[in-house]
Amino acid sequence: MHPKPIVADLKNRIFEVDDMTAAGMKAGKFYPLKREELIPLPFASELFALKDRIAVGFAGAEQCSAPASIVYFNGQRCFPVAAFVSPGYTTTFSAAYREEKSARLLPLFSYAAVSWYKGKFYAAATRVERERRQDLRLMNTALMHRNAARFKKLYPHNRLIRHLAGCARTYGCPAATNFFLQRYECPLPASPYCNSACIGCISVKHSSSCPEVQPRIRFIPKPQEIAEVALHHIRAVEKPVVSFGQGCEGEPLIVADVLEQAMGLIRKETKKGVINLNTNASRPDKILRLRKAGLDSMRVSVNSARKKFYDFYYNPKGYEFGDVISSIKIMKRLGGFVSINYLVMPGFTDQKEEAVALFDFIRKTKIDMIQWRNLNYDPIDYFRKMNINVGADQCVRPGKHIGLPGHIGMRQLIEQTKKRFPKLRHGYFNPRDI
Numbered sequence: 001m002h003p004k005p006i007v008a009d010l011k012n013r014i015f016e017v018d019d020m021t022a023a024g025m026k027a028g029k030f031y032p033l034k035r036e037e038l039i040p041l042p043f044a045s046e047l048f049a050l051k052d053r054i055a056v057g058f059a060g061a062e063q064c065s066a067p068a069s070i071v072y073f074n075g076q077r078c079f080p081v082a083a084f085v086s087p088g089y090t091t092t093f094s095a096a097y098r099e100e101k102s103a104r105l106l107p108l109f110s111y112a113a114v115s116w117y118k119g120k121f122y123a124a125a126t127r128v129e130r131e132r133r134q135d136l137r138l139m140n141t142a143l144m145h146r147n148a149a150r151f152k153k154l155y156p157h158n159r160l161i162r163h164l165a166g167c168a169r170t171y172g173c174p175a176a177t178n179f180f181l182q183r184y185e186c187p188l189p190a191s192p193y194c195n196s197a198c199i200g201c202i203s204v205k206h207s208s209s210c211p212e213v214q215p216r217i218r219f220i221p222k223p224q225e226i227a228e229v230a231l232h233h234i235r236a237v238e239k240p241v242v243s244f245g246q247g248c249e250g251e252p253l254i255v256a257d258v259l260e261q262a263m264g265l266i267r268k269e270t271k272k273g274v275i276n277l278n279t280n281a282s283r284p285d286k287i288l289r290l291r292k293a294g295l296d297s298m299r300v301s302v303n304s305a306r307k308k309f310y311d312f313y314y315n316p317k318g319y320e321f322g323d324v325i326s327s328i329k330i331m332k333r334l335g336g337f338v339s340i341n342y343l344v345m346p347g348f349t350d351q352k353e354e355a356v357a358l359f360d361f362i363r364k365t366k367i368d369m370i371q372w373r374n375l376n377y378d379p380i381d382y383f384r385k386m387n388i389n390v391g392a393d394q395c396v397r398p399g400k401h402i403g404l405p406g407h408i409g410m411r412q413l414i415e416q417t418k419k420r421f422p423k424l425r426h427g428y429f430n431p432r433d434i
Contacts, residue, residue: 003033003115003122005057005096007070007078008049014081015073020057022115023067024093024124026347026407027383030067031093032058033115033124037411041114041121042086044136048111052103055080056096069098082111083123087134087174088428090372092410093124093346094379105381108202108213110374124346126411128372129428133184134174140181144168147180151232160221160229163189167248171214175246179233185241185276185430186233187248188226189217190258194250196280197315199385200343200377202247213376214248223261230266234273239432242266245278245299253279256286260293267294276430278341281327282319288330297337297434300328303345303375304354305361312386313343328365337434338367339425343375345382350413352406358413362421368434369425372414 003022008014022033055070055078070078082095091112113124132138148165155161164187167176175187194201203216230242244252244259252259263275274296281287281300303313307321331338348354361367375382383389408416418426425431 001118003035003038003117005055005070006081006114006116006121007055007073008081009073009076009078012049014047015078016116017057017070017073020059020068020070022113023056023058023096024113024346025056025096025379026093026350027388028380029347030056030058030096033093033113035117037092037124038115038117038122039089039125039127041083041123042089042125042127044086045123046084047114047121048082048084048109050080050082050095050097050106050111052100053080053097054100056098067096081114083114083121083125084109085112085123085125085374088127088129088131089123089125090128090344090410090414090428091125091346091374099380106378108200108376110376111379112374126414128414128426131427131429133178133429139174139177144177144180147182151180155228155232158225158228159219160188160225163217163248164229167214173214173248175243179229182233182236184237184432185243186230187246188230188242188244188262189246189249190221190226190244191250191252191255192217192220193254195254195282195317195319196251197317199313199315199382200375202376203249217249220255220258223258223265226258226262227265227269230262230275231269234266234270237273240273241276241430241432242273243276243278243430251280251282252277253281253283253286256283256290260289263290263294274430274432274434278430280314280316280319281324282316284323284326284330287327288334291331291334291336295336297339297430298327298331299339299341299371299430300324301341301343303343304348305357306354309348309386325365328367332366337369337431338365339369339371339430340367341371341373344372344410345375345377345379346410347379347407348383348386348388350408350410352408355408355413355416358417359420362417362424367424369427369431370417371428371430372426373428
C-alpha cells in the first residue's frame with residue numbers, strides 16, 4: 001500500500017490514481033511521497049483543483065523513475081489537486097504539477113501536496129500548534145453574528161467594531177470571529193498604509209486570477225476607538241491578547257503615534273492581557289516608543305533570514321533588513337517578547353543555506369519564538385520572484401540530497417531548530433503567556 005496521486009476532472013470530481021505513487025514538489029523538483037511524510041488531512045482543510053496545470057506522479061509503488069504527467073484519467077481531462085491545510089499545520093511539500101502555457105497566477109493560498117492512502121486523504125504537513133484557537137468546530141457562528149449585532153449597538157460610534165464585523169461576517173476572518181466570540185486574540189487593525197510591497201500581500205489585488213483575500217481598512221481608527229475594542233476584549237477573556245497588524249491592513253508602525261496613544265489608554269485602565277504587534281519591524285525608533293507605552297510582544301514577519309531574499313519578497317520602501325534586526329534587538333533589550341512569523345515555502349525554507357542563515361539569525365537576535373506559518377503564494381512563481389532557477393523535472397529522494405544546493409526537509413528543519421535552541425518556543429499563534 002502506498003500513497004496515491006489525487007486528480008480532479010472538469011466537473012471537480014476527485015479520483016485517486018491506483019497504479020502510481022503520489023509526488024510532492026520543491027522548487028520544481030518532484031519527490032515520491034512516503035507514508036511517514038504524511039498526516040491525515042486536518043479538519044477544515046480545503047482542496048483545490050489547479051486547472052491550468054498538469055498533475056505529476058511516479059509509476060508504480062515508491063518508484064524513483066522519471067516523473068510522469070497525468071493528463072487524462074478514466075478518459076477524462078484531469079488536473080492536480082492541492083490542499084490548503086488548517087491553521088496550526090505547516091506544509092512540508094507543495095503539490096506536484098507542471099504549468100501549462102496558459103497558467104495564470106494562483107490565488108493567495110498555500111498548496112500542500114495531498115494524496116489518498118488507506119481510504120483517507122493525507123497531506124504533506126506537520127502539526128506545529130496544539131492550541132485550537134482557529135478550529136472551526138469550536139466557533140459558534142450563530143453566537144458570532146448575535147454578538148456582532150450586539151457590540152455594534154453597545155458601541156454605536158465605533159468604526160473599528162463595524163469594520164471587524166465585516167471581517168467576521170463577510171470574509172470569515174477567524175481573528176475577528178474570535179473577538180465576537182470573546183475568546184483568545186482580538187485583532188486591532190489600524191493602518192491603511194504600508195511601506196512594503198510584498199508579492200504575497202493579501203489585502204492588495206495582484207491580477208484578475210489573484211484578487212485580494214480581504215480588503216484593507218480604509219480609515220485610521222482613533223485611539224479611543226482602539227482602546228474601547230481592546231478593553232472590551234481584555235475584560236471578557238481569561239488570558240487575552242490584543243494585536244495590531246492584521247491581514248486587513250498595511251504596516252501599523254506607519255501610524256505608530258495612534259498606537260502609542262491607544263496603548264496608553266489601555267494600560268491606564270488595566271495591566272491585564274498581552275498587547276501584541278504584528279509588524280515588519282521597519283522603524284526601530286517607533287518600536288522603542290511603543291515598548292515604553294505598553295507593548296508586550298512583537299511578531300516580525302520574515303520569509304528569509306537572508307537580506308537578498310527578504311528584499312525580493314517584501315520590496316521594502318524606506319527601510320532595510322538591518323532595521324528589522326535593530327527593532328528586534330531593541331525589543332529584546334527592553335525585556336519584550338519577540339516571535340518571527342516565518343513564512344514557509346518548501347524547497348526554499350528548508351534549503352541548507354537558508355537553514356544556516358536562520359540559525360545565525362536566532363543566535364544574533366535571541367528571539368523567543370518561531371511561528372512556522374505557510375506562505376500563501378503560487379509555489380512556482382515564488383521561485384521566479386526570488387530569482388531562483390526552478391529545477392528541471394527530476395526525482396530526488398528526501399534525505400539523500402543534503403549537500404549544497406540541497407534540502408534538509410521541513411520536518412527535519414523544525415526538529416534541528418528545536419535541538420539547537422532548546423529554549424526557543426514553536427507554534428502558529430501569538431502566545432497568551434509570555
